[in-house]
Amino acid sequence: MNRFVKLSFILAMTATVSALALSEAQAQYYRGGNGNTVLVTPDGRILEQYPDGGGYSMARDGRGRRVLVDTYGNVVATEMRASTYYPKAPARDAYNDNGYGNGGRYGDTQLSNNGGYRDYRQYRTDGYGQQDQDIVTGGIPRDGDIQRQPLDDQPMPGKSPNQMNSTGNDYASIDPQQGTPDIIRKPQPADPVITLKGKSKMEITALEVFLARQGISPGAIDGRMGANVTKAIYAYQQMTGQTLDPNNTDAILEQLRMSGGMPIINYTITAADAAGPYVASIPEDYAAKSQMPSLGYTSTTEMLAERFHMDEGYLKALNPGVDFTVPGNTIKVVNTGPAKIGAVAKILADKGRKQVFAYDANGTLIAAYPASIGSADTPSPSGTVTVERVAFNPGYTYNPKINFQQGVNDKVLNIPPGPNGPVGTVWMALSKPTYGIHGTPDPSRIGKSQSHGCVRLTNWDATELAKMVKPGVVVEFVD
Structure with missing residues (x-):
């Protein structure tokens, strides 16, 4: 027995010395x-x-x-x-x-x-001098752990649960006496067609950046004249009452010069950009997603493309031969300027145009975003609902009995948060159960694909809108 105790003591001391030696070696290293x-x-x-x-x-x-x-x-x-x-x-x-x-x-x-x-510290920004602390973009190691919070009781970032009000969130609700503003919508062509005359990608990029700075999102900026840009031009005219000639590049560049500078700027990749951490890949299967500790970005280019509101392929095309993983490398990015601010009193979700319009209390259009809204199999709601709560960087609960069927998954799954999660970085729950306005892991497909009944925006557009919304805001779905 004594020999056994003595042997155990020796082994324990050996393990302790080894651990201390390892820690000291690492410290000295x-x-x-x-x-x-x-x-x-x-x-x-x-x-x-x-x-x-x-x-x-x-x-x-x-x-x-x-x-x-x-x-x-x-x-x-x-x-x-x-x-x-x-x-x-x-x-x-x-x-x-x-x-x-x-x-x-x-x-x-x-x-x-x-x-x-x-x-290096001068570069630790989002490109405009400040970081957006509301979006969690990093992942954690696969053998790590996360704590999920239900969307109903999730506080705003930086605040503790005891700072939340009795309604389960820390937003003040819309004043019932305020009422819903009357929206006067100007008629638009049933099939709007805008023809550009030999414009280059750089000139189209300038047009996209100009629209984005006005609060009219063209979606993921890609230097192409697609449906999202066309819709944005008409929304700009609805907002301002002015006709925008997309072929007048000189006038657009002059307005850009007076509203924040040229559409393309240089950005120096920081140590934090390169370090990540990033996840290896995002599986399609929801059951596999639920086993991951985080649904973070998969690469530096994906993260930077979202930060600067760009299509990832276009970011790479603008910077041929550049290694995005090396701090100190300078790249070209678009300069959309600061996010739109204001107080949204009503949201109009136009199913036909695949576009979301945000109005203030006076009925003035203050922002518009391309959107994916429902499908034939899983249509979006009709009529009027309200925003009930807002959550940033939310997890997602998949329930095939009340949501949709994904693959062969027939059980409830808790999927971790992250920009590549099913609802992206933002969830605005609506008064109709299971429906909401949210972000997406596929920003370049917004306005070009269908959703499972919800209103899907790019992560940056959803974040901008969410910061202007309070519970009680009316959301009207129109065909």
Whole structure:
């Protein structure tokens, strides 16, 4: 018995010493400024050393990279090659106050063309100077864990459940005395046709960006004159009472110059952009989706395309030969400007035109979006309903008995949140059960495909609309 206890004690001590040696080796590895790899945090910082304290473990993300996670499954940092970030790691200078030569902290700088260093932190934005904190774009390792919240009781980001009001959300409801504004809709051609005269992709892009800046979304910007752009032109004329000539590129460029600058700008890929983390792929089967910890972006190009309201293929075409995974690389993106703001009092969902119109309390059109609205098999509601609640980055509960049949799945499935989830990054629940206005994992198909009865928008359009909506807003479906 004594021999057994002694043996157990020796084995336990050996395991403890090994674990401590591993932690110390990792700490020395990063503390010593190893030039091969660096740990990049989700906000783009590079860790100088392995985090102190316990509760951390290493996992693999969808691209096979080592990911440091805490006990709750949150990503702390992603291990990446230092050569991806810097041509050569700065040499350590014992006489420098911050411990590294050439000035600036190792991990927060990049070599500029003149050999100096520039601060990475100036690029940690959405392209317009601020980040949108409401959308969760990253994933977590496959062996991590997530906590799902029911849509009914989900608070707004950054607020605790005890800050919610008695109705189960933290939005103020529309004042019943306010009433619903009368909407005067100007007649539009039954089959509107607009012909462009030899316009290039760049000129069509300028038209799309101009419309987007006015609050009239053309959907995913792709440099093509499609149905979504045509609908947006007519919506602009309805909004302003002015006729827009899409062939007058000079006038469009002049208006762009006065409203935020040229339609194409340069953007420098940041460390956070490259680090992700990303998931390897998104399965079609809902049962497989339900087993994933997150339905995040699958690549840097997919994430950047959504951030800049672009078709992913068009983003790649604008930047031939560019490696989007390398921080410091400069790419061309469209400049749609800041999101539309205001207070929406009524939403009109036009099934025939596959378009959503948002009006203020005076009946003035303030925004319009291309949409996928219902299908012959699963039609959208008719008549009038109201918005009941809004949730950002929601999970999704699939129930074949009350939703639709997906593949061979005949059981209730809880599908995790993420921009590639069935409802994208936003869910605006309507008073008719199971119906809502939401985002999508396929932004380039909006307005060109059908939905399962709900109103589907691009993730960025759904987010913009959701921030202007309160529970109680009337949604009218028209044919």
